[in-house]
Amino acid sequence: MHYLPAPLHIPDGFLSLTVLLICWVIAIVMLAVAISRTNKSLGEKQVPLMGIMAAFIFAAQMLNFPVAGGTSGHLLGGALAAIVLGPWAAMLAMTxxxxxxxxxxxxxxxxxxxANILNMGLITVVVGYGLYRGAINRSRKTRLTVAGVAAWLSVMAGALLTSLQLWLSGTARLQVVVPAMLGVHALIGIGxxxxxxxxxxxxxxxxxxxxxxNSASAQSGRGWVFAGAIISLAVVLLSPLASAFPDGLERVAENHGFLQLAQTSPYEIIPGYTVPFLGDTSLSTVVAGLVGVLIVLALSILAGTSLQKKS
Amino acid sequence: MHSHAFDRYHHKHSFVHNLDPRVKVAATVAFILSNALLPDGAWVAFLAAYVFMLAANVGSGLGLGFTFRRSFIALPFALAAVTVLFSIAGAPVASFQLLRWNIVVTDAGLARFMSIVIRSWLSVQMAILLVATTEFPKIVHALRQLRVPAILTVIISFLYRYLFVLADEAMRLMRARASRSAITSSGKGGGSAPWRARVAGNMAGQLFLRSYERSDRVYNAMLSRGYTGELRIMQARQFRANDWLMICILLLCLAFIQIVGRML
Structure with missing residues (x-):
């Protein structure tokens, strides 16, 4: 049985202690809330349901479909888990x-x-569920379309967060890691x-x-819509910004002493860049980001309509 | 599928196998933490950590090079760290032309890159040794005893228990798809990529429903056997004086590695 590692899983050694501690704190706080919420809503049934649903996500990640050139599309499952299980339960299953x-x-x-729990198990759920929750009372077609966009954005949010953590740890250059990670995951996200x-x-x-x-998927509050929308907006705005104006972001982080705090080793920028990736292509990256969103929107609508016809 | 397909445990009676799972879990995390704490370029300390690693390998009776063979799993991720090679100021070591960019590799960048890769490589080997010498349910039980919330450890042990069952279910779905999808000798299969994606989506939906219904059956079966919301586990191992001694020795070794890393 082959087990294929997915590109978002960060191995040990790539994040600085400060960054990984911050991630743990956020993850633990969110999981604590998730545990108390699911305990209330599911009771003793929680254990078998959540355990088997977690196994479902694991097995569903094995399902793949061939795309061109020997590559294949597969599932991370954060958004799907959030939509079918409800957000708190999905967080526990993904964890x-x-x-x-x-x-x-x-x-x-x-x-x-x-950090891995935060990137793949928590933020994907917030984005995936938040956007879907906003469309839950709409027509079937709208729901499916929104779910598709939400799934794509959830992967992008995870990828962006991963890149930012690598950058803050002094492991990767912001202006390289953000476009590279987002570029790869824009494709993975379509699958x-x-x-x-x-x-x-x-x-x-x-x-x-x-x-x-009356399902688990409809019972969480409207606050999720807000949270999901905010993070999605941040992803859509921040991704092109981070790729186009890394200096700006780096300066902000430096001014607030965040870079020095986050990094165990000094991280200096060479005066006069030797790698001017994406020098003054700010407009083109913003446009590229928007085009990406439009393509996914179109694909989701297409998938939605073709499924509509079938039923 | 046989449950061993996923299992990483190698049955043996060795010194490391017989340690308390809590000692092994704590020592593994401490070792990874120690690697993270070592400064960049502390080559002697990295070497000492590697010797520590090798000693653990020998103590497990699995052979000196056991973890080495499987240790390359995390290496592709090193690609993410490549940019530090030329983004840290320092004396130039090598420079080359890539398209229209002149890329200069600095000594400080090289040291940082190597340190990141070594830290990751050492850490992953210890994690491999942990699962090779400890049965997974025992690791989960040790996590519970180390104060990880019960609900999480119980979900993890359920996930582990049903992983094989649902992976089998997923394989059946894929086999059914394969048996209905002819591929010509030129390697071409039918349908467009979106169509294939939809098939995969339907399979995921089908898998979800089967899992969901199974969880209902499992819950009912558990109720009929007296389940009250709490899982009971047999054979909680006592923490012996020997285990305390061992954890002290291991921590002393790691402290020594830290001192070496800062002095040399």
Whole structure:
């Protein structure tokens, strides 16, 4: 049985202690809330349901489909888990998946697990669920379209957060890591969006009660819409900015003493860059970002309509 | 699928196998933390950490090079750190022309890059040794005893228990798809990429429903066997004086590595 490591899992050694501690603190606080919430809503049924749903996410990550050139698309599952299980339960299931991947398969480090949980298990859920929650009472087509966009953006949010952590740790150059990570994940995210939309369409068709008004997926508050929208907006605005004006971001971080705080080793910028990646292409990156969003939107609508016709 | 397909445990009776799982979990995390604390370019300390690693390998009875063979899993990620080679100020070591950019590799950049890769490489080997010498349920139980919330450890042990079952289910779905999808000798299969994606999506949906219904059945089966919301585990190992001694020795070794890293 082959197990394929996914590119978002950070191994040990790549993040500085400060960065990984901050990630742990955020992850632990969110998980503490998630534990108390699911405890209330699920009670003793929580254990078998969440455990098997976590195993489902793990197994669903094995499903792939061939794309051109020997590559294949597959699922991370954060957005799908959030939509079918509700956000708090999804956070716990994703955390269990990441813990087993790190502990058993060494896919992702142990000390940096807090960051991996944050990037793949928490922010994907907030973005995926938040956007979907805003469209929950709309038509089937709108719901599927929004779910597709949400799935794509959730992967992008995870990728952006990973790049920022690598940058703050002094492991990677902001102006290289952000475009590289976001470029790769813009493609991975399309696979994620298509599978998520396909899975939801299938569930809506066969067990609509699981996604209906009384389901776990509809019960969380409107606050999620706000949180999801804010983070999505941050991703859409920050990604092109970070690629186009890394100096600006670096200066802000430096002015607030954040870079020095976050890095265990000195991190200096060579006067007169030797690697002027994306020098003055600010406009083109912003445009590229927008085009990316439009393409995914179009693909999701397309997938939504073709599924609509079938039913 | 046999449950061993995913398992990383190598059964043996060795010194490391017989240590308390809590000692092993704590020592692994402490070792990784120690690597993270070492300053860049502390080559002697990295070497000492590697010797520590090798000693653990020998103590496990799995052979000197056991973890080495599987240790390259995290290396592709090193690509993420490549930019430090030329983004840290220092004396130029090498320079080359890439398209229209002149790239200068500095000594400080090289030291930082090597340090990151070595830290990661050492850490992943210790993690490999941990799962090779400790059965996974025991690791999870040790996490529980080390105060990880019960609900998380229980979900993790359920995930581990049903991983094989659902992976089997996923494989059945993929086998069904493969048996209905002819591929010509030129390697071309039917359907466009979005269509294939939709098929994969339907499979994920199907897998979800099967898992969901299974969780219902499992819950009912647990209820009928007297489940009250708490899982009971047999054989909680006592923490012996020997284990305390061991953890002290291991921590002393790591402290020594830290001192070496800062002095030399």
């Amino acid at each position: 269990a998946v990441i813990a087993v991947q790190g502990l058993l398969f060494q896919d992702g480090g142990l000390l940096v697990m807090g 994620e969006a298509l599978i998520t939309v396909g899975a939801l369409a299938f569930i809506l068709q066969t067990r609509p009660d699981l996604l209906g008004e």
